[in-house]
Amino acid sequence: MAKAKETVSRTLIVALVLSIVFSVVVSTAAVMLKPAQVKNQSLDIKTNILSAAGMLPQGASADQIEDMFGEFDVRLVDLDTGEFVEPDAVGVADPMKYDMYKAASDPQMSTNIPSSEDKAGIKRRPNVAKVYTMSENGQITRVVLPIHGYGLWSTLYGFISLEGDLNTVEGLGFYAHAETPGLGGEVDNPRWKQQWVGKEVYDGERAEPKIRLVKGGVGPNAAEKEHKIDALSGATLTSNGVQNLVNYWMSERGYATFLQKLRKEEV
Numbered sequence: 303m304a305k306a307k308e309t310v311s312r313t314l315i316v317a318l319v320l321s322i323v324f325s326v327v328v329s330t331a332a333v334m335l336k337p338a339q340v341k342n343q344s345l346d347i348k349t350n351i352l353s354a355a356g357m358l359p360q361g362a363s364a365d366q367i368e369d370m371f372g373e374f375d376v377r378l379v380d381l382d383t384g385e386f387v388e389p390d391a392v393g394v395a396d397p398m399k400y401d402m403y404k405a406a407s408d409p410q411m412s413t414n415i416p417s418s419e420d421k422a423g424i425k426r427r428p429n430v431a432k433v434y435t436m437s438e439n440g441q442i443t444r445v446v447l448p449i450h451g452y453g454l455w456s457t458l459y460g461f462i463s464l465e466g467d468l469n470t471v472e473g474l475g476f477y478a479h480a481e482t483p484g485l486g487g488e489v490d491n492p493r494w495k496q497q498w499v500g501k502e503v504y505d506g507e508r509a510e511p512k513i514r515l516v517k518g519g520v521g522p523n524a525a526e527k528e529h530k531i532d533a534l535s536g537a538t539l540t541s542n543g544v545q546n547l548v549n550y551w552m553s554e555r556g557y558a559t560f561l562q563k564l565r566k567e568e569v
Contacts, residue, residue: 350477354461374434384559402428422451422550451547454539456480468561474498486540502528511552515541
């Protein structure tokens with residue numbers, strides 16, 4: 303009986319020691335890999351921004367991506383006033399470190415959206431957004447804006463890029479979503495994304511956007527076709543979600559006030 307108890311005790315001690323060793327190994331690995339994970343996440347965001355802007359060459363290396371992204375100015379914008387704000391206003395030294403999606407979950411840094419206005423299904427909007435602008439000789443040549451909203455099964459996160467007129471779409475892309483492959487997941491199809499290029503968000507000076515996804519496709523003689531894109535086949539709710547989220551973020555509740563001031567060189 304004594305030997306049996308001794309065997310059980312040894313087994314428990316060995317199991318405990320192994321558990322501690324494995325915990326230390328896993329914790330050490332997590333700490334050591336953290337910088338690489340952060341670097342990869344940053345590179346992925348930069349890649350998606352360049353892709354939305356139509357600037358990403360096929361097979362671009364990490365160094366090329368960093369160099370091309372360096373042409374952008376990363377700024378923070380107060381969405382209510384449309385004015386640029388300094389990074390320290392949101393508690394960061396580098397605007398790239400600001401997480402607008404984390405801010406959206408903080409009641410002190412975000413605004414609750416009434417359900418009647420929440421077409422994008424995001425519930426809360428950060429007070430300050432991060433934008434990416436490019437200039438030449440003091441003139442804005444493009445601006446890339448983060449957008450997100452609910453589709454059928456998930457929140458889609460992406461970017462929309464506008465030309466220097468701050469109205470014509472250069473490109474649109476989503477880097478995270480869980481829509482149905484082959485249906486709503488076709489938001490990732492390059493042929494569908496290409497349809498966005500050259501479309502116009504606004505009609506003249508109006509602040510309310512006019513983007514529409516058309517079920518059955520946009521015919522060659524369709525009225526106001528400059529604002530219309532083919533809806534995703536068999537994915538009505540995802541199409542509605544994309545239309546709603548783009549129009550929400552391009553409205554005065556999103557970036558419209560900022561874009562109007564930028565167009566008039568008031569910021």
